[in-house]
Amino acid sequence: MGMEFPHSTENTPPPGRWRRLHERLVRRILPRSLLGRMLLIGFIPLLVTQGISLELFYGNYLQIVSRRLSGDMATTISLTLDMLERYPSPADRRWILDDVGRRAGLIMTLREGESLQRSGTNHVLGPIDDDLVRDLRGTVRWPTFVDWKQPHRRLVILVQLPEGVLQVVAPRKRLDVAPVWLFVAWASGSALLLFLIAAVFMRNQVRAIRRLARAAELFGLGRDTVPIVPDGAQEIRKAAISFNRMRDRINRFVEQRTTVLAGVSHDLRTPLTRLRLSLAMFPRTGMVRAESLQPDIADMIGDIVEMEHMIEGYLSFARGEGAEIPTVIRVEDMFEEIVTAMRRVGAHVAIRAVRPSELTITGRSNALRRVLSNVIENARRHADRIELSAERGRRQVILYVDDDGCGVEESRRESVFRPFESGEEGGTGLGLAIARDIIHAHGGHIGLETGPLGGARVRIVLPE
Missing domain, CATH: 3.30.565.10 (Histidine kinase-like ATPase, C-terminal domain)
Incomplete structure (x- = not known):
C-alpha cells in the first residue's frame, strides 16, 4: 500500500484573508458616497433590463421576422426558376420575369451566356444575411451569390442557370425589419433620461442627509446652529426631527446643570466667606491666648483659600465652557x-x-x-x-x-x-x-x- 500525503496548504490563503481581499476589492470598485451607490443601484438594473429587452427583441422577434422575410424572398425566386424551367420559350421567360417582378416588386433579368465567378455572399450583416443565404441554398438547387454592396440600398441576387445568370435586384427594405441603431439609440436614450431624472431626485434626498450630517458635526464640535428644517423622505424627516429634539434636550440639560452648579457655588462660598470674615475679625491683641492662636488662624485662612480654589476647580470641571459662542x-x-x-x-x-x-x-x-x-x-x-x-x-x-x-x-x-x-x-x-x-x-x-x-x-x- 502506498502512503497518502496531505495536500500542501502553504500557498493557499486562509478563508479570512480571501474575505478581506474580496471586501477590499468591492470597496475599491463601488463608489463611496451614498449618492453614487444609490445611482449605481438604479443604473445597473436599468442597464440589465435594457440589455435583456434588446436581446429578446433582436435575438428573438427580429430573427423570426428576418427568417420569414428571407424565406419569402427565396420562395419567390424558387417559384420563378420552376416556371422558367416549365416554360423555356424566350417569350414565356420574358413574360414570367416581367410579371413576377411587377407583382413582387423585384427587377429580374436573365443574362444568357454568363457564369458566376463566386458564390455565397460578399458582406455579412448578421442574421439577415445568414438567413437569406441559408434559405437560398435550401430552396434553389443552383449556385447563388448575394451582392450587398449596391448603391441606393439595394441588393443583387445572382443565380447560375444552365443558359446563363438570373439577376434579381431587390430593395434592401424587403429584408430589413428596422435599423438596429434606431432601437439601440431609443433604448440608450430612454435609459439615460430615466437615469438623469433618478439622479435629480436622489440628489435631493442625499442633500437632506448631508445637511443632517453637517448639523450633527457642528453640534458635536460645539458650534451650535439653529435647528435644521426637516426635508426629504419621511425617514429623513423623522431623523431630522429626532436630532432637533435631542439637541434641545442636551442644551436644556447643560443649561439646568449650569444653573444648579451656579447655585451650589454660591451656597458653598457663602459659609466659607463667613468663616474667613470671622477669622479676620478674631481678636489678635490683648490676650496671651490670642497671640498663641495666631499661627492656627493663619493656617485656617490658608485652608479656606485652598478650599475655595478647589471648589472653583471642581465647579469649572463640571460646568465646562458650553455657554461661550465659537x-x-x-x-x-x-x-x-x-x-x-x-x-x-x-x-x-x-x-x-x-x-x-x-x-x-x-x-x-x-x-x-x-x-x-x-x-x-x-x-x-x-x-x-x-x-x-x-x-x-x-x-x-x-x-x-x-x-x-x-x-x-x-x-x-x-x-x-x-x-x-x-x-x-x-x-x-x-x-x-x-x-x-x-x-x-x-x-x-x-x-x-x-x-x-x-x-x-x-x-x-x-x-x-
Whole structure:
C-alpha cells in the first residue's frame, strides 16, 4: 500500500484573508458616497433590463421576422426558376420575369451566356444575411451569390442557370425589419433620461442627509446652529426631527446643570466667606491666648483659600465652557496673550514658531486660553522653560506646548488626563482633565509625547 500525503496548504490563503481581499476589492470598485451607490443601484438594473429587452427583441422577434422575410424572398425566386424551367420559350421567360417582378416588386433579368465567378455572399450583416443565404441554398438547387454592396440600398441576387445568370435586384427594405441603431439609440436614450431624472431626485434626498450630517458635526464640535428644517423622505424627516429634539434636550440639560452648579457655588462660598470674615475679625491683641492662636488662624485662612480654589476647580470641571459662542481665533494673538499672562506669574514661556503666521481656528476663545493656561501651569511645576508653537495640518491645526522638565513616562501619558491623577505635587488634579474635556468638546484631541526640549510635549489637534 502506498502512503497518502496531505495536500500542501502553504500557498493557499486562509478563508479570512480571501474575505478581506474580496471586501477590499468591492470597496475599491463601488463608489463611496451614498449618492453614487444609490445611482449605481438604479443604473445597473436599468442597464440589465435594457440589455435583456434588446436581446429578446433582436435575438428573438427580429430573427423570426428576418427568417420569414428571407424565406419569402427565396420562395419567390424558387417559384420563378420552376416556371422558367416549365416554360423555356424566350417569350414565356420574358413574360414570367416581367410579371413576377411587377407583382413582387423585384427587377429580374436573365443574362444568357454568363457564369458566376463566386458564390455565397460578399458582406455579412448578421442574421439577415445568414438567413437569406441559408434559405437560398435550401430552396434553389443552383449556385447563388448575394451582392450587398449596391448603391441606393439595394441588393443583387445572382443565380447560375444552365443558359446563363438570373439577376434579381431587390430593395434592401424587403429584408430589413428596422435599423438596429434606431432601437439601440431609443433604448440608450430612454435609459439615460430615466437615469438623469433618478439622479435629480436622489440628489435631493442625499442633500437632506448631508445637511443632517453637517448639523450633527457642528453640534458635536460645539458650534451650535439653529435647528435644521426637516426635508426629504419621511425617514429623513423623522431623523431630522429626532436630532432637533435631542439637541434641545442636551442644551436644556447643560443649561439646568449650569444653573444648579451656579447655585451650589454660591451656597458653598457663602459659609466659607463667613468663616474667613470671622477669622479676620478674631481678636489678635490683648490676650496671651490670642497671640498663641495666631499661627492656627493663619493656617485656617490658608485652608479656606485652598478650599475655595478647589471648589472653583471642581465647579469649572463640571460646568465646562458650553455657554461661550465659537469665534474665529488667530493663533499667534492667542499665544501672545497667554505668554503675557503667564509671565506675570513667573513662568518662563516663549513662542517658538507659528506656521503660517495667519493661522486661525474656530472655537471658544476663553476655553482654549484656559486649556493652554492649565497645560502651561502644569508644566511650570516640573520645568524651567516652556515653548509654544503651532502648524497647519490636513484640515486641522496642531498646537504644541514643549518643556525641558523630566517628562512623563509612556505608561502614565494617558492616566495624567484623568481627574485627580496629576495633583500630587500641588493643584487639584483637574487642570489636564478640564483641558481634555474642552478639547474634546471642540472635536479635537490632546495627548502627550516626548518633546524636542528633552521634557514633555503636549500635542493639541483642533479642526479648522
